[in-house]
Amino acid sequence: MSAPKKVVLAYSGGLDTSIILKWLQTEYDCEVVTFTADLGQGEELDPARKKAEMLGIAPENIYIEDVREEFVRDFVFPMFRANALYEGLYLLGTSIARPLISKRLVEIAAETGADAVAHGATGKGNDQVRFELSAYALNPDIKVIAPWREWDLTSRTKLLEFAEAHQIPVAKDKRGEAPFSVDANLLHTSSEGKVLEDPAVDAPDYVYQRTNAPEDAPDTPEMVEIGFVQGDAVSINGEALSPATILTRLNELGRVHGIGRLDFVENRFVGMKSRGIYETPGGTILLEAHRGIEQITLDSGAGHLKDSIMPRYAELIYNGFWFSPEREMLQALIDKSQEHVTGTVRLKLYKGLARTVGRWSDHSLYSEAHVTFEDDAGAYDQKDAQGFIQLNALRLKLLAARNRRLKG
Structure with missing residues (x-):
C-alpha cells in the first residue's frame, strides 16, 4: 500500500x-x-x-x-x-x-x-x-x-x-x-480485560457503571408504557419522543431498577473467546417491550420465520457485515413483518427485571371470542380439531405401523 x-x-x-x-x-x-x-x-x-x-x-x-x-x-x-x-x-x-x-x-x-x-x-x-x-x-x-x-x-x-x-x-x-477497558454509547457499556479476564472470577462491583445493583434497586416496582408504530418505539407513557430520547429515558429507568446487566463469554469472529461485562438498561427494556407488542400483532408463521433467521442476522452484525447484501435482504424481510407491529405495551420494572404485563393494539390478532373458556357463541367449532389432529397424525401412524411390523 x-x-x-x-x-x-x-x-x-x-x-x-x-x-x-x-x-x-x-x-x-x-x-x-x-x-x-x-x-x-x-x-x-x-x-x-x-x-x-x-x-x-x-x-x-x-x-x-x-x-x-x-x-x-x-x-x-x-x-x-x-x-x-x-x-x-x-x-x-x-x-x-x-x-x-x-x-x-x-x-x-x-x-x-x-x-x-x-x-x-x-x-x-x-x-x-x-x-x-x-x-x-x-x-x-x-x-x-x-x-x-x-x-x-x-x-x-x-x-x-x-x-x-x-x-x-x-x-x-x-x-x-488500566483495570479494564470500556466502550460506551447510548445503547450500552462494554467492559473487558484485566480484572475481567478470568471468567471464573466474579466481576468487581466497580465495573458496573450504568446500572444500580438489582439488590439495591427500589423495593417498589415501576410501570412504564411504550408505544410502537411499525416495530419502532415512538412514545413513553403517552409522550411522543425522538428515537435517541426514548433510549435515553429507558436507560435512566433501567439504571434505577438495575436492569440490563450481562456477564458473557462470547466467541469473537477472529476465533478466540473473550469475557465481557455488558450493561444495556434501555435496550433490555426495549427488547422486552418489542417482543410484547409482537405477541398480539405478528402472525405465527411470520413470527416463527423471523425468529429462525434472527441468529444469522445477529451474527452478520456482530461480524461486521452491516452493509452486506445478505443483511439488507434479511432487513427487508424483517421490516415487512413489522407493518402491523403497532400498539402499546405496559411493563413492570423491578429488581433487575423488565416484564410485560399488558399489551393492546388496533392491529391485534388476539381474539378473545376464540380463546375464551366461556361460551364462544359459535366462534369456534371444537369438532373441527378432530380432523385436524387425524391429518397431522397420519404420517405418525404410518411410521408406527411400519416400525411395529418390522419388529414383529
Whole structure:
C-alpha cells in the first residue's frame, strides 16, 4: 500500500488514539483529519477538540458530530425490529455502532479529499473487522490504516514512552495498567480485560457503571408504557419522543431498577473467546417491550420465520457485515413483518427485571371470542380439531405401523 497523503482518523481524544494521531503524522508524514462521534457515550467531547488542536490539527480538520439520533433511528431501531441477540444473550451494543462510525469516516474522507481512514482497534478484536468491512463496502478504493497491526508499540510502557517523547499528555491513572477497558454509547457499556479476564472470577462491583445493583434497586416496582408504530418505539407513557430520547429515558429507568446487566463469554469472529461485562438498561427494556407488542400483532408463521433467521442476522452484525447484501435482504424481510407491529405495551420494572404485563393494539390478532373458556357463541367449532389432529397424525401412524411390523 502506498503511503497515504491525508487520513481521517476515528478519534476519541484518549491516550491510544492521540498516540495514533501523532504516529500517523510521524510515520507517514501525512495530514490528519479527526472524527469524533457523539454516540451518547456520556463524556464531554470538547476535550477531544482541544487535544487534537494541541497535536497540531487545524480547526477545519476536526470533526465532532452528534450522531445520536442517526445511531438509534438508522442502526439500533432496525436491529431491534429483529429482536437481535448474538449467541442468545448479547444485544450487540458495540457491534452496531461501528458501521455508523465507518460510514462517517468514508464520507468525511470524500468531503476532505483524504485517501485513507484509520482506526484504533487492535489486531485481536472484532472492531478491526467491523470498521474495515464497512469502509470497503462503502468505498472499495479507500485505504485503511490499522496502527495496532503495523507499529512496534506493543506494550503499555512503549506507548507511554512514545507519548512522553511527543509531549502527549498522559493522565496519571494511565501510567499504571488500566483495570479494564470500556466502550460506551447510548445503547450500552462494554467492559473487558484485566480484572475481567478470568471468567471464573466474579466481576468487581466497580465495573458496573450504568446500572444500580438489582439488590439495591427500589423495593417498589415501576410501570412504564411504550408505544410502537411499525416495530419502532415512538412514545413513553403517552409522550411522543425522538428515537435517541426514548433510549435515553429507558436507560435512566433501567439504571434505577438495575436492569440490563450481562456477564458473557462470547466467541469473537477472529476465533478466540473473550469475557465481557455488558450493561444495556434501555435496550433490555426495549427488547422486552418489542417482543410484547409482537405477541398480539405478528402472525405465527411470520413470527416463527423471523425468529429462525434472527441468529444469522445477529451474527452478520456482530461480524461486521452491516452493509452486506445478505443483511439488507434479511432487513427487508424483517421490516415487512413489522407493518402491523403497532400498539402499546405496559411493563413492570423491578429488581433487575423488565416484564410485560399488558399489551393492546388496533392491529391485534388476539381474539378473545376464540380463546375464551366461556361460551364462544359459535366462534369456534371444537369438532373441527378432530380432523385436524387425524391429518397431522397420519404420517405418525404410518411410521408406527411400519416400525411395529418390522419388529414383529
